[in-house]
Every structure is written in C-alpha cells, then in structure tokens.
Amino acid sequence: MATLTSLASSQPPTSRTPSDKTLSKSIPHFISVLQKSLSIKELTQIHTQLLKSNLIQDPLIFTKILSSYSSLNLQSALQLFSSLPQRNSMHWFTLIHGCSLSPTPANSIFLYMNLIEEDPFCLNSLIFPSVIKACGKVSAGFEGTQIHSHAVKCGFVRDIYVQNSLIQMYFGCGRSKDARKLFDQMSERNVVTWNCVIGGYAELALWENVIYMFKEMVGVFSVIPNSVTLVRVVTGCCRLGDIEMGKWVHGYVVDNGVPLCLNLGNVLMNMYAKFGDMEEARRLFHEMVERDVVSWTTLISGYASVGDIGVARVVFDEMPVRNLVAWNAMIAGYVHNGCFQEAIFLFEEMQALDVKTDKATLVSLLSACARSGDLFTGKVIHGYISKMGINMTVDLLHSILGLYSKCGDIDSAELLFNKMGFKNEISFTLMMEGYVTCGAKEIALDLFKQMPHKDVASWNALITALARHNHFNDALDIFEEMQKMKVKPNSLTLVSTLSACSRVGALELGKWIHAYIDRNNIKIDAQLSCSLIDMYAKCGDVELSHNVFNKMPHKDLVSWSTMIRGLAMHGHSKVALEYFQQMEEFGAKPDAVTFLGVLSACSHAGLIEEGKYYFNLMSKTYGISPTAGRTL
Structure with missing residues (x-):
C-alpha cells in the first residue's frame, strides 16, 4: 500500500491536553455521535475535534472513526490507517468491512490483497466474511474463489459465518450450483445459512428452488424460519402463482405464532391482493400493528385490480400520509378500470397540492388519454413534459407516440417517430397501428416490411390491428406469412387470428390453428377457449364449438x-x-x-x-x- 500523508501528523501541545477525567466523560459522547449516519463534512469536523482533544488516541474512538471514513471516503480512511505506527487485526477488519459496505465494495478486495502482502499475520476469521461478500456484490467470482482457497488453507473455512458469506458470494456471482454444493457439505447450519440459500435463489428468480428449500427447511430439518425467510417464500408463491402454497405458509405463520412484522404483513397482503382475495388482504391490514405507505398502497392496487375502484378511492382518501407511489397507484387503478376522466382529475389534484410527478404518473395519464381518445388533454400533458424538462425516456416517448397513433393524429405521430434517435420494435408497431387506424393500411404493411427486426409482439400487433379494423383477409395473410417465416405464434396471435377466421368464415384455417395448438401442447386458457368456441360457432360448426366448451376445466x-x-x-x-x-x-x-x-x-x-x-x-x-x- 502506498504511504499517504497522515491526517494526525501534527499533535496539539501537551499543555492543552484535557485531563483523564474529562477524556473519560467525552469518549461516550463521541462514540455515540460516530454511531450516527454522518456526512463526510460532519465526520471531518468531528475528526478535527478529536485531534485537538487528543481523544484520537483512544483505541475505540480510533476504530469508530476509521470505520466511518471507510464507508464514506476511502482516501481519508487510508490516510488515517497509514498514520498508525502499528496495525492489528481489528484495524484491518475495520477498514475492509467499512469498504465492503461502501458504494465501492471492490476496494475491500484490493485491501485484502494488501493485507496478504503486508501483514499476513493479521488475517483472522472476522475479515473473510466482509471481503467475500464484497466479491459477491461486484460479481468477482475469480477473486472470490481465490479467497475461498485462502480460507481453506488458513483453517477458517469451518467458521459458519465464513461459510454463509461464501454461499452468498457464489449466488451473487450466478454460481448457484457451487453455492448449493457448499451448503450440502456443511455439517452445521443455522437459520442464516438457510436464508442465504433461499435468498440466493430468490435473487436469481429461481422460485421453484425457493419453495423446495423452504419445504426442506421446515419439513425435513425442522429449522424455524424467521420473517426474512418467510417474506422471500411468500414472494416466491406470488411469482409462481401458487396461492395454495402461499396460504400454507400463512397458516404456518399463524400456527407457530410468528409475529406479523411490517414486511411480512405487507407481502402477505400483496399475495392475497394479487390473487383477488381482498377480504383476507383487508383482514391482514387491520391485524397489522404497524402499517406504512406500502400497506395502504397494496390495498388501493388490490381493490382496483378486482374492479372495486370506489373502495380503492376510499382507502386512498383515508391514508394518513401519501407518497408519489400511492398517487400513481390510484391513477393507474382508474386507468385500469376505464375511469379515464377521474385519472385526469386526480392528476390535477396532484398539481394543486404541488405533488411532484414521475414517469409512471405520466405514462398512466397518456394511456388514459389514448384509450379514451382525449387527444387535447394528451397534448397538454405532452406540453407539460416539455415545459418541465422531464427526461424523455423510451417508455415515455412510446406513450406519447401511442397517444397520437391511437387518437388518429398520424402527422404528430410521424413527426415524433422521425425525431426519435432510437427506434425498436415497439416504435414501429405503434406507427403501424396508427396507420391502420387512419385507414392507411398499405403504409402500415410497407412499414412492417421495413422493420429491421420483428418479434412476435410486432406480428401480433399488426394482425390484431387489421382484424380490429375489419381487414380480416389481410390479418390472415399476415398470419400465413408468419408461418412461412417460422415465427412461433403465442396465445395472443392465435386469439387474434381466430377472431379474423370467425369474421370471414375461414373454418379450415380455424381447424388448422386448433390442430396447431394441440400439436404444440399450447396451454388452452379461458381466452383461447372462448376464441375457439366463437370461431366454430360463427363458422357454422356448433358441434365442435360445443366440444371445446365441454373440455374446459373451469x-x-x-x-x-x-x-x-x-x-x-x-x-x-x-x-x-x-x-x-x-x-x-x-x-x-x-x-x-x-x-x-x-x-x-x-x-x-x-x-x-x-x-x-x-x-x-x-x-x-x-x-x-x-x-x-x-x-x-
């Protein structure tokens, strides 16, 4: 490590040094201050006071200020560290641990390498977890594996804290198999160990593994989970759409007297709201001792998703404190339920209360205007975005483009489209929909041919737009072209194409699509079933329509x-x-x-x-x- 100028190079005169009695009274005060969250300016001022009072010589004070500098300003931490005439394990640990918690955790790895070269005898089991976690944060798998080897050679790998940090590191580097192998080899595991594995799988969105490990944890090994475990497992149930497993986990919480902390209460509420059980979500809300904005917002979004927009508004009005997320949830709820004017009125209320908007607010409002055909208000919002100098993200540009396309203002849409520096499949798709809406079908088809890359969503959009505007034969032609290009259709493609078949009486093509669905084991959901029933009925084969209906499980x-x-x-x-x-x-x-x-x-x-x-x-x-x- 390079020698740096010490911050403590000049010492105050001996005559001004406070008495031991005064120092002992000051030490608890400064330790208390240093435990708070400080800015670099505040920390520098405290450091100056410590130098003047000579309290910097106290080992605990020195360690605290070194730790604070390590997480705020590495250069200052290194200067203070270099001023030490002799370093011990605690000094190295403090520096490396602080850096691992800073915005630049990679510095912990460099410091560890310096430790190995300069003071190898200072290496202890406390240092390994910090530097190993830093490797995971920056996906430094190669360095992490080297440090793992060091821990083995030094005999520290048997330490459960070191093993837990290694599991986290391997998951952080995307090496879930190595993490699981290490877990399986451990002779001792605690709830933190299980959380490391369950949390690692959750970070990689391997939700089936999350549920499996939880079942192993409580069912096979009888380890009692904590709220951290349960929050991740309930999240996994939501992501997998497994309401029954989610209810089982909730039952486990109740049966085992697990306290319903804020995070666990919120995630359980969200699960029930997602699956439409607002009665249970509301019951949990009232059962929670502590609630925050997330709790209230979950209720608002839940009621809006099941169509109870009036109840959602009552909850919104009852909120003791609202943040931007709550306002956005209410506006999005109005848009979802087709209450476009109410969404715009709520935006006006936001403006009157001087609540700052963000991209999510504006995207919802532009969607409301596009879906209701309110071009005038949409243009006002576009003007507001320009006036306020709001950053034009791709999502926001597409929302404005969608507004003009859906409202038939093709000139404004073309102007915006031509100005866009970056165009993707969504940009082209919105323009195609706009041209079809305005009756310029041929231009839409030409633009489709010009697209540099067509994904399945682009094909779907064109087929749907053509079918919606009664160009059924053209929609079927595009579907046939899609087959020739070997683009695999999805459920939405098939629903749109079946709609076109029903309108022109294309029974044979409809039968071919039905056979294609069966041949490729495509899941026939309610929407696809209804499309088949409707197609067969309108094409004159009510018997086949009846057969599809009878096969529906729900x-x-x-x-x-x-x-x-x-x-x-x-x-x-x-x-x-x-x-x-x-x-x-x-x-x-x-x-x-x-x-x-x-x-x-x-x-x-x-x-x-x-x-x-x-x-x-x-x-x-x-x-x-x-x-x-x-x-x-």
Whole structure:
C-alpha cells in the first residue's frame, strides 16, 4: 500500500491536553455521535475535534472513526490507517468491512490483497466474511474463489459465518450450483445459512428452488424460519402463482405464532391482493400493528385490480400520509378500470397540492388519454413534459407516440417517430397501428416490411390491428406469412387470428390453428377457449364449438356467454336456455352479453313467454338496463 500523508501528523501541545477525567466523560459522547449516519463534512469536523482533544488516541474512538471514513471516503480512511505506527487485526477488519459496505465494495478486495502482502499475520476469521461478500456484490467470482482457497488453507473455512458469506458470494456471482454444493457439505447450519440459500435463489428468480428449500427447511430439518425467510417464500408463491402454497405458509405463520412484522404483513397482503382475495388482504391490514405507505398502497392496487375502484378511492382518501407511489397507484387503478376522466382529475389534484410527478404518473395519464381518445388533454400533458424538462425516456416517448397513433393524429405521430434517435420494435408497431387506424393500411404493411427486426409482439400487433379494423383477409395473410417465416405464434396471435377466421368464415384455417395448438401442447386458457368456441360457432360448426366448451376445466362468465350465443345463433334455443340455468347454478352472474344471447335464443324459437321471463329477470333481478347490450 502506498504511504499517504497522515491526517494526525501534527499533535496539539501537551499543555492543552484535557485531563483523564474529562477524556473519560467525552469518549461516550463521541462514540455515540460516530454511531450516527454522518456526512463526510460532519465526520471531518468531528475528526478535527478529536485531534485537538487528543481523544484520537483512544483505541475505540480510533476504530469508530476509521470505520466511518471507510464507508464514506476511502482516501481519508487510508490516510488515517497509514498514520498508525502499528496495525492489528481489528484495524484491518475495520477498514475492509467499512469498504465492503461502501458504494465501492471492490476496494475491500484490493485491501485484502494488501493485507496478504503486508501483514499476513493479521488475517483472522472476522475479515473473510466482509471481503467475500464484497466479491459477491461486484460479481468477482475469480477473486472470490481465490479467497475461498485462502480460507481453506488458513483453517477458517469451518467458521459458519465464513461459510454463509461464501454461499452468498457464489449466488451473487450466478454460481448457484457451487453455492448449493457448499451448503450440502456443511455439517452445521443455522437459520442464516438457510436464508442465504433461499435468498440466493430468490435473487436469481429461481422460485421453484425457493419453495423446495423452504419445504426442506421446515419439513425435513425442522429449522424455524424467521420473517426474512418467510417474506422471500411468500414472494416466491406470488411469482409462481401458487396461492395454495402461499396460504400454507400463512397458516404456518399463524400456527407457530410468528409475529406479523411490517414486511411480512405487507407481502402477505400483496399475495392475497394479487390473487383477488381482498377480504383476507383487508383482514391482514387491520391485524397489522404497524402499517406504512406500502400497506395502504397494496390495498388501493388490490381493490382496483378486482374492479372495486370506489373502495380503492376510499382507502386512498383515508391514508394518513401519501407518497408519489400511492398517487400513481390510484391513477393507474382508474386507468385500469376505464375511469379515464377521474385519472385526469386526480392528476390535477396532484398539481394543486404541488405533488411532484414521475414517469409512471405520466405514462398512466397518456394511456388514459389514448384509450379514451382525449387527444387535447394528451397534448397538454405532452406540453407539460416539455415545459418541465422531464427526461424523455423510451417508455415515455412510446406513450406519447401511442397517444397520437391511437387518437388518429398520424402527422404528430410521424413527426415524433422521425425525431426519435432510437427506434425498436415497439416504435414501429405503434406507427403501424396508427396507420391502420387512419385507414392507411398499405403504409402500415410497407412499414412492417421495413422493420429491421420483428418479434412476435410486432406480428401480433399488426394482425390484431387489421382484424380490429375489419381487414380480416389481410390479418390472415399476415398470419400465413408468419408461418412461412417460422415465427412461433403465442396465445395472443392465435386469439387474434381466430377472431379474423370467425369474421370471414375461414373454418379450415380455424381447424388448422386448433390442430396447431394441440400439436404444440399450447396451454388452452379461458381466452383461447372462448376464441375457439366463437370461431366454430360463427363458422357454422356448433358441434365442435360445443366440444371445446365441454373440455374446459373451469368455465367463466365469458365462456358461458359465448357458448349460449353460439347455440342461439344456430337455433339450439332450448339447449341455450338449459346452459343459462346451469351457469346460474355454478354461481356465474350473467351480464348484458349473456342476456343478449338468451333473448336471441327466445326470439329465434318464438318463445314469447320465456322471453318475457328472461327480460324481467335481466332488468329486475340483475338490474341490467335493456340498453346495455345495444352496442354489442
């Protein structure tokens, strides 16, 4: 290590040194101050006071200030470290540990190398965890492996803290197999060890492994998890969509009396909200002793996602403190539920209260304007972005481009598109959609050919846009071209193409798509099932439509309504009415679309009395206005 100028080179005169009694009273004060979070300016001022009072000579004081400098300013820490006439293990540990916690943890590795060269006898088991964790933070796998070897040679690798840090390091470097191998070889493991493995898998998004290790932890080895473990496991359940496992973990928390701390309460609330169980999410909210903005925001987003936007607004209004995330959640909730004007009003309220916006706020608002066709307000927001000098990220540019394309202002869209320095598949796709919307189908097709790279989303967007604007044959031509280019369609491609098939009566192509789905083991979800049911019915093969419906493991309102309309369309009125009764028995609540099919069945069969009965059922029992289905 290079010799640096010492910060403590000049000592104050002996005559001004405080008495031992005064020093002993000052030491606790300075230790207390140094334990606080300080700026480099504050730390320098304290250091100056310590030099003047000669308190810098106290070993504990010296260690504390060295630790503070290590995490704030390496140059100052090195200067202080160089002033030492003799260094010990604690000095090296303090310096290396502080650097490992700083924004530049790689410096810990360099310091460790200096330690090996200059003071190898100062090496101890305390130093290894800090430098090993630093290797993990900067993905220094090669250096981490070398230090692992040093720990083996020095006999420190048996230390459980060293082993835990090695597991974290290997996960941090993406070497999960090495981490797991080390874990399996450990003779002693504690809850921190299990957390290192579970947390490592979580960082790599290997959620199946997270759940497996948790089951091993509590089921096989009977290790009691803490809140850190449980937060990661519940997160894994959310990411995997495994609500049953999530409920089991919640049950484990309750049965074993695990305290519902803030993070655990929030993540459990989020899990139930994600899966639509707002009753349980609300119960957990009230059960939590401590709540923060995340707790409130989770409720807002949850209620908005299940369509209870009014309740979401009540929760928002009841919040004791709101941050930008809460405002954004409420605005996004309005947009998600089609309450576009309310989203804009809330933005105006933000402005009145001088709440600063961010990219997420503006993206939601531009989406509201695009989806509602409110070009004027969208242009005002575009002007606001320019006036405030907000950084034009790619996401924000695409939101503005989408606004102009969807609202039919193709001139503004072209101007923005041509100014964009960076264009990707989304940029081209938005322009194509804009041209199709404005009736310039040929320009859209030419632009599609010019795209340097086409992903499946680009093909989907063009097929969907063409089908939406009644260019069904063109949509089918693009799908056939997609097959020739050997681009693998996804569920959205197939749904859009089946819609086009149903509109032009392309039964054979529809059958081919159905066979393609079966041949490639594509999961037939509710949306794809409904598209097949609708396609077969509109193409005249109600029997195949009926077969798809019967194979559905879970039938939702849309699938029931689609089947009822298909049966009514082909004169199977009695069967359609029987299906309606079955639907009610299964607990599905009919909507205007369902009743449109039911009344159509009555009309086709001349069932006047039945028609009156279902009309009254619609309007009086279910409270659906007779005009609700006019636009269908």
